[in-house]
Amino acid sequence: MRKKVVVGMSGGVDSSVCAYLLKEQGYEVIGMTMQIWEKDMSSEGSCCGLSAVEDARRVCEMIDIPHYVVNFRQDFKTRVIDYFIDEYKNGKTPNPCIACNRYVKWESMLKKALMIGADYIATGHYASVINIENRYQLKRSKSLKKDQTYALYNLTQNQLEKTIMPLGDYTKEEIRQIAAKIGLLVANKPDSQEICFVPDDNYSKYIEDATGEVAVEGSFVNKAGEVLGKHKGIINYTIGQRKGLGITFGKPVFVTKIDATSNTVTLGDSEDLFATVIYAKDVNWMALAEFTEPFVAAAKIRYSHEPAECLVEMESGLLKCTFVQAQRAPTPGQAIVLYDGDLVIGGGTIVD
Known part of the structure; x- marks a missing residue:
């Protein structure tokens, strides 16, 4: 059959x-x-x-x-x-x-x-x-x-x-x-590029329309906590963002942290975005039935990222990845995925 x-x-x-x-x-x-x-x-x-x-x-x-x-x-x-x-x-x-x-x-x-x-x-x-x-x-x-x-x-x-x-x-x-x-009409159909339910790529407008809530303004701060100006609501920003901030300093500045509790967006220099250690929650193992001991793997921290070597450990229930070279703009909410050559070992969701 x-x-x-x-x-x-x-x-x-x-x-x-x-x-x-x-x-x-x-x-x-x-x-x-x-x-x-x-x-x-x-x-x-x-x-x-x-x-x-x-x-x-x-x-x-x-x-x-x-x-x-x-x-x-x-x-x-x-x-x-x-x-x-x-x-x-x-x-x-x-x-x-x-x-x-x-x-x-x-x-x-x-x-x-x-x-x-x-x-x-x-x-x-x-x-x-x-x-x-x-x-x-x-x-x-x-x-x-x-x-x-x-x-x-x-x-x-x-x-x-x-x-x-x-x-x-x-x-x-x-x-x-x-x-x-074979004559399929979709042979040259373009690939989907954006998130399917936000076709204009305007995430903040979609969220405001869907919830009926207007994003609450808050403060831009530096890493010392000093207020630099006003932001338009945290849903408008992501880690590593440089454009569209609505604030200028005569030099490039980047979003380095977003704090929903205090409704603040921290701005800093490019070097402030780099991290050697990245933690993740909600780990899903593919190659392993369970984690038993530390190992070395290659990890991607975003879809377009080139896998980078790191030491993989578990610490207090979180996945801990210590990289040989610091990685730029690890973003809470995104995934970190571990590879052994071409095989997926597992992964989790990046946390602060």
Whole structure:
């Protein structure tokens, strides 16, 4: 009997070719698209808008597989949007794609897939799932510039066991060539660049509109606590920010700390942004069943970051990473992801 796989269909070229490849490999493929909004709030290229649903339907029709649209609105609001808003209001810089991957694209979709008798779910992410000594791990993509393991570090063993990612051995160019060869209308569709539910990239306006609350002004301070001027509300800032501060000093200054309790934003020089030791909470281990002893790994502290060598320890329940070279602008709320070569060891959420 053929194995049944549900493919998360975003309407983009990656998930479309993912479905095609799996069908060619002999799987019984079902396309599933998340419905997460009451109305279309997306821009062209977004992974979640109503136009994306229609693109996904057309692709499924062309490659002759069934297509279902499933309502995940409440899950998306609770797990992604509410989390996104709360983190910014608390002076953090969230990564909603990581939350969406773990709790919506995997947890909610996998539950629905298993309910209809599927054996696996699959996505068009640039990564691979492998099993080493009974631990499911993620392997970085053949195309490192497209690698998406950073945003997937939080997946559980149960989720990975039921996951297929066929695009890990391809480059983006190869995927577009396959799409063009089989005549998919989305072959040249642009990639989604921004957060899907904030298409204009104006996070503070989105938060104010969503909550009905206007950001409260507060004080810019220096590292000695001296007041330098007024800021527009902490949701307008992130660690390392230089532009758009609305204050000048005749030299470049950067956001070095955001304190929601005191409603202050600390400004400093570029060198004030560097840290040798970074702590993280909510650790998810992939390669390890549990932490037993310190080890050396390479770590990324943001999606586009080049992995840097560090000593990994646990201290008072937190992940502690001590880097050989100081890292610029570790940002509370973002992820730190550990690698052993091309394999993901685990990761957590950076704290102050």
